[in-house]
Amino acid sequence: MVAAIRIHRNGGPEVLTLEDVAVGSPGPGEVRVRHTAVGLNFIDTYFRSGLYPAPGGLPFIPGNEAAGVVEEVGEGVTEVAVGDRVAYGSSLGAYCAARVMPVAPLVKLPDSIADQTAAAMMLKGMTARYLLRQTFEVKPGHTILVQAAAGGVGLLLCQWAAHIGATVIGTVGSPEKAELARANGAHHTILYRDEDFVARVREITEGRLCDVVYDGVGQATYPASLDCLRPRGLFASFGNASGAIQNFSLLALSQKGSLYATRPTLFTHVATRPQLLENAADLFEVVASGVVKVPVNQSYPLAEAAAAHGDLEGRRTTGSSVLIP
Numbered sequence: 001m002v003a004a005i006r007i008h009r010n011g012g013p014e015v016l017t018l019e020d021v022a023v024g025s026p027g028p029g030e031v032r033v034r035h036t037a038v039g040l041n042f043i044d045t046y047f048r049s050g051l052y053p054a055p056g057g058l059p060f061i062p063g064n065e066a067a068g069v070v071e072e073v074g075e076g077v078t079e080v081a082v083g084d085r086v087a088y089g090s091s092l093g094a095y096c097a098a099r100v101m102p103v104a105p106l107v108k109l110p111d112s113i114a115d116q117t118a119a120a121m122m123l124k125g126m127t128a129r130y131l132l133r134q135t136f137e138v139k140p141g142h143t144i145l146v147q148a149a150a151g152g153v154g155l156l157l158c159q160w161a162a163h164i165g166a167t168v169i170g171t172v173g174s175p176e177k178a179e180l181a182r183a184n185g186a187h188h189t190i191l192y193r194d195e196d197f198v199a200r201v202r203e204i205t206e207g208r209l210c211d212v213v214y215d216g217v218g219q220a221t222y223p224a225s226l227d228c229l230r231p232r233g234l235f236a237s238f239g240n241a242s243g244a245i246q247n248f249s250l251l252a253l254s255q256k257g258s259l260y261a262t263r264p265t266l267f268t269h270v271a272t273r274p275q276l277l278e279n280a281a282d283l284f285e286v287v288a289s290g291v292v293k294v295p296v297n298q299s300y301p302l303a304e305a306a307a308a309h310g311d312l313e314g315r316r317t318t319g320s321s322v323l324i325p
């Protein structure tokens with residue numbers, strides 16, 4: 001038996017229940033992984049609340065991101081071996097000390113990347129990678145707006161985009177978060193709880209506006225995010241931290257300058273093994289070389305997952321957070 005957090009009914013952080021669960025042996029194509037660190041992500045709160053239904057129904061173990069060591073491999077597994085340090089960012093069931101899971105989402109970790117760093121960056125870092133290189137290919141000279149720039153994905157986006165050579169504007173909820181975003185690559189920050197961020201973007205860009213807006217905030221920044229885009233710019237809406245956008249208008253894209261809009265998700269970008277390995281290799285390179293640092297600014301015992309969810313939803317975290325089994 002191992003410690004795990006399970007959800008028996010959707011609701012607030014109080015539905016995260018610490019339990020002992022049995023972990024069997026891996027079947028064909030599966031491995032047993034002992035977790036050393038588990039990543040905390042906003043998506044975990046969507047599965048908990050029921051905004052995103054868990055594919056297998058209730059009860060379920062939440063979490064999609066973790067790092068650890070392979071303890072046992074099932075028949076036909078060639079991708080990893082017993083004793084390998086591994087990590088993943090796209091497999092539901094991570095809030096536990098050990099699990100049996102399909103091998104497909106696992107990648108081997110280079111020695112240069114510590115377990116807690118890995119657990120804090122697989123989902124968020126692979127997301128930053130596809131947003132910057134696939135959703136919109138950011139190039140030197142582009143101007144980008146990152147909503148919630150001091151968050152887990154936000155700080156990675158700021159650092160990586162600044163390294164590419166883009167001008168990065170980041171919105172943040174407090175002066176402390178502004179300072180952190182600037183220390184992580186944002187050239188300009190906007191306190192969007194106090195300031196009109198559209199007016200500030202217009203001022204900063206001298207009316208040219210942004211090539212792309214990366215928006216994980218959702219309802220609270222819609223439709224204003226569209227007003228930060230130059231004609232034919234891209235609205236990349238990749239999350240719902242303030243709630244899912246309810247009133248999306250296709251016509252507004254025409255009225256605001258032939259804009260493009262997309263609502264991407266990591267899972268479709270790492271659906272095949274080659275896609276996963278290509279994305280992870282890029283991420284490992286920028287992290288190992290120090291171009292992108294992964295700030296693990298909060299750490300909680302796994303048993304305190306409810307407190308971690310409360311802090312994340314209460315906007316009290318910055319950068320990444322991990323749960324330690």
Ligand SMILES: NC(=O)c1ccc[n+]([C@@H]2O[C@H](COP(=O)([O-])OP(=O)(O)OC[C@H]3O[C@@H](n4cnc5c(N)ncnc54)[C@H](OP(=O)(O)O)[C@@H]3O)[C@@H](O)[C@H]2O)c1
Nearest residue numbers: 041042148151152153172173216239240241242265266315
């Ligand atoms: N589509 C994908 O592939 C994908 C993958 C990973 C993450 N995401 C999304 O990316 C976003 C960021 O994820 P994350 O895990 O890195 O979280 P995070 O950014 O560390 O935390 C969310 C941040 O959003 C801001 N926020 C604004 N309004 C909020 C509200 N009403 N309630 C709570 N927070 C609010 C807060 O920053 P301020 O205090 O600065 O406002 C908060 O710290 C989430 O929407 C997540 O779902 C999407």
